[in-house]
Amino acid sequence: MVKQERALRTREALIKSAATVFDRDxxxxxxxxxxxxxxxxxxxxxxxxxxxxxxxxxxxxxxAAERLAHIVTVHEEEAANALQLLVNTSHELARRLTADVVLRAGFELSRDQVREGGPGLYQQWHRWVEGALKRAAGEGVLNQVKPEDAATSVVAATTGFEVLGPQDPEWLSHRTITRFWRLLLPRLADPSVLGDLVAAGSRPHVRP
Amino acid sequence: MVKQERALRTREALIKSAATVFDRDxxxxxxxxxxxxxxxxxxxxxxxxxxxxxxxxxxxxxxAAERLAHIVTVHEEEAANALQLLVNTSHELARRLTADVVLRAGFELSRDQVREGGPGLYQQWHRWVEGALKRAAGEGVLNQVKPEDAATSVVAATTGFEVLGPQDPEWLSHRTITRFWRLLLPRLADPSVLGDLVAAGSRPHVRP
Incomplete structure (x- = not known):
């Protein structure tokens, strides 16, 4: 058992080192x-x-796909509706992309044209965003926009933040993501809930 | 003169070949x-x-920087206002990114963390987008949003389209860019001009 545990730790260490070197080189x-x-x-x-x-x-x-799966579930119960959940989750994703080299390298590998595709983190994120917006529509908190169209724009923008972040951390900052939602929420949210939505995220903002 | 011309052609051919190989490998x-x-x-x-x-x-x-400089000036006189100009130009950029390997490779090189930075195509695009939105504000066609905030979101989204395009051309399609503007324009445009703005671009859509 001790031996197995050590093997598992070595495997984890290798994955983290690989992510660090892939991210750098x-x-x-x-x-x-x-x-x-x-x-x-x-x-x-x-x-x-x-x-x-x-x-x-x-x-x-x-x-990275496991971490992303965790990120999109961890806030499930805190948000008042699916639109606020999407806001909170995008903030969490930006924070983790800054702090977690495995998540960051996973996205970078996912868009490496030279490699054969793995699980496809962008598709995974896209599916989740679209699902959240469809739930928001079902809850009656989405304005007169198609969930699919909103998902395309949200995924494109978050991809841009992720891609531009390594060169200039401001792109992945809490401030930038908050500004993005301040711009977009008045268009996405039904007027009846707009006042309750928090572009900065509805849970205490704790940096890792 | 003939010799100089041939040298220039060889140089151009090498740049295009390099872009093709950089883009592929x-x-x-x-x-x-x-x-x-x-x-x-x-x-x-x-x-x-x-x-x-x-x-x-x-x-x-x-x-690629020269091509981008051309793209952002070529529609200057056709658009009724700076917001429509931004829409038209983003369509043109998406078309060219699909068709022109030098432009595409230039953006890819600009975000290659391994290389020392060149002219920085993203910064060039960002400056232009922000300038266009400030002009739109000056013309009174921008809604109650800060040009800087709108520019951040537009640049993030167009970066996402550019990055995701090579894996799935739908991201850089005329349809996707049109949907993006249909979503965003009602938030960006002053209500007095919203009806006149064309999300699909205000000039005949000619694919190269």
């Missing part, structure tokens, strides 16, 4: 030696866990 | 041999024009 250039050395394990140990760099990238993308 | 992996071979010139001819792969990437980014 890009998938194509990233060297396995740099990854194993950052994880503090031998090349042999790396190869015991992952057959290839592609296998490591798949593992990073899968770990 | 990524900057880090792209090989100079693949680039010269695609341009139909020798490795020696490539090195006569460009000292390194980095120099070629700079040239691609500069060529």
């Amino acid at each position: 890009g998938f194509s250039v990233a060297s396995l030696t740099a990854i194993s050395s950052l994880a503090g394990v031998s090349n042999g140990a790396l190869h015991f866990h992952f057959a290839s760099k592609a296998a490591l990238a798949d593992a990073v993308e899968e770990a | 990524g900057f880090s992996v792209a090989s100079l041999t693949a680039i010269s071979s695609l341009a139909g010139v020798s490795n020696g001819a490539l090195h006569f024009h460009f000292a390194s792969k980095a120099a070629l990437a700079d040239a691609v980014e500069e060529a």
Whole structure:
């Protein structure tokens, strides 16, 4: 059991190191030696866990997909409606993209044209955003806009924040995401709920 | 003169080939041999024009910056106001990103974290978008929103369309950009001009 636990920890460390090196150097250039050395394990140990760099990238993308799945469920019960849930979740995603290299590298790998596609984090995010907006429509809190159209614009904008963030952290800041929702909510929300919606997120803003 | 002209053509061919290979393989992996071979010139001819792969990437980014500068001026006189100009120009940018590999590769290079920054196409686009929205405010066609906030959201969304386009062309389609503006214009435009604004673009839509 102790041995299994250690193997699991080594695997986690390798995934985090791989994410760090992919994020810094890009998938194509990233060297396995740099990854194993950052994880503090031998090349042999790396190869015991992952057959290839592609296998490591798949593992990073899968770990990121799990984190994204967690992010979109963690606020479920706090929000008054599905539109506020979408706002809160986008703030959480931006925070985590800044703080969590595995999540960030997962998105970067998902749009690497050179790699064969993994689980597709953008599609996963898109499906969830569209689902949230459809729920908002069902709750009667969405204005006269199609959930699909709103989802396209929200996903495009959040993708832009994610892509531009590494060069200039302001793009992923709480302030920028809040401004985005201040602009968009009056168009998305039914007038009856607009006053109750909080563009800055409806839970205490705790930076990790 | 004939010799100079031929040299200029070779340079142009190399820039286009480099853009094609960067776009396909990524900057880090792209090989100079693949680039010269695609341009139909020798490795020696490539090195006569460009000292390194980095120099070629700079040239691609500069060529893309020139194209972007052209795109944002070409519709200047057709639009009734600066908000319609922004709509038309974003449609034109999406069309060109689909059709012109040099423009596309220029944006990709601009967000390559591994490279040292060139002219920064995103900043160039951001400045122009913000300028257009400020002009719209001056013309009295902008609603009660800050031009800077609107610019942030528009740039984030267009960046998302650009980044997601290569994997799924629907993101850069005329339909998607039109839907985006149908969503956003009622929020951005002063009610007095909203009815005159054309989300699909106010000039005949001609695909290149």
